[in-house]
Amino acid sequence: MRPDDWHLTEDIDDFLARAGDFLRSRPSLHTMALTMTEKLRMLGTAGNGTPAAVFGWLEQAGEVRATFYRFPPAGLSVTCLTPEQADTLAAHLVSLGHSLPSVSADHHTATAFAEAWQRHTGATPTPRVRLHLHRLGTLTPPEPAPAGWGRLVGERDQEQLMRWCREFAADVGEAVTIDAASWAGTRFAEKRYMFWETPDGTPVSMAGVNPMAAGQVRVDPVYTPAHLRGRGYAGAVTAEVSRAALAAGATDVVLFTNAANPTSNALYQRIGYVPIADWATYDFTPTEPEAS
Known part of the structure; x- marks a missing residue:
């Protein structure tokens, strides 16, 4: 060679x-x-x-x-x-x-x-x-699911969406400016997002997905504010965006997890994600x- x-x-x-x-x-x-x-x-x-x-x-x-x-x-x-x-x-x-x-x-x-x-x-x-890179096998939504439902994020949610993306970026150590002026140039802008909201209409978690390419969709990011974690919201919203991706025709749904975070790795495996590669x-x- x-x-x-x-x-x-x-x-x-x-x-x-x-x-x-x-x-x-x-x-x-x-x-x-x-x-x-x-x-x-x-x-x-x-x-x-x-x-x-x-x-x-x-x-x-x-x-x-x-x-x-x-x-x-x-x-x-x-x-x-x-x-x-x-x-x-x-x-x-x-x-x-x-x-x-x-x-x-x-x-x-x-x-x-x-x-x-x-x-x-x-x-x-x-x-x-x-x-760890995971690929969705058989989707198994969390049971029991937390109270509430998933809904697509709309224009009226933009301020909250940008705030949560800023908080997510800080959590994972990304140095990025996320505001109305910079939003279009960030890696977060082209995604579709879903909120999990409680029965009173309060958003408590979010998940995004990249545009489908070659039948493949990647879930990213998934974020729940620190004070709301441990209640099943991340699993519920991830299952919901995964279900929506499959319904839209995706043949591969993947996501990355931090190898040092056993909680998130176990969470995604419970809802059907299978590790396929270390990164x-x-x-x-x-x-x-x-x-x-």
């Missing part, structure tokens, strides 16, 4: 023409790339190129074997790689002058790439987070230049 088996482009249409079938072949495992390319289409960037973005695919014997994307200054997101494939990608990116702050992928790929990046650049990889993010600390 050679580093030049990797091909790069800044054009989303070119990328999807080459790698779209590969991404659609494993919709659950390729959820991040499918969601991101769908978002670009919704924003109307398809066909105009995306100068800030870099897309890539590994092609051997006329067949795509892996892909990646990156939106500088964010890190690299890559599909499953062997250690050899990870090494050729690292070598190719270094030869083109790329610098990376991080990598996110399934655990084995992220680890292999982090080690390769360290070999080629001297940068020190540090684990940031471990996640990891590594941050890279560049080598300090030697003092002259």
Whole structure:
């Protein structure tokens, strides 16, 4: 395998023409790339190129074997790689002058790439987070369900929705501004949301879903204010958005959980989500230049 088996482009249409079938072949495992390319289409960037973005695919014997994307200054997101494939990608990116702050992928790929990046650049990889990727099997709504029902979030709910997205982002350590002026540019804007509300009409929890891509829908985010947790609201609203996704034609419904949170992992498994992969993010600390 050679580093030049990797091909790069800044054009989303070119990328999807080459790698779209590969991404659609494993919709659950390729959820991040499918969601991101769908978002670009919704924003109307398809066909105009995306100068800030870099897309890539590994092609051997006329067949795509892996892909990646990156939106500088964010890190690299890559599909499953062997250690050899990870090494050729690292070598190719270094030869083109790329610098990376991080990598996110399934655990084995992220680890292999982090080690390769360290070999080629001297940068020190540090684990940031471990996640579990789950796919919905048989939906089993919580029983008994908490009092209330799910309802779609509408325009009149926008202030509360943005407030809860801010609180969710703070909980998971995302540095993002979420207000009326910035909302359209955040990763939260393109989703559809549902509130779980109590019989008196008070919203107590929310869940969002990404637009369907290749029959795949990802649940994200799920949030309940701290003082309302432990009452079954998160499970109920997640089951409701999952049911709605299936009713809309989704063939794969997935979500990520923090591996360090046994409560949320157990919750989603009780309603039918099955772990299918471990995920990891590594941050890279560049080598300090030697003092002259």
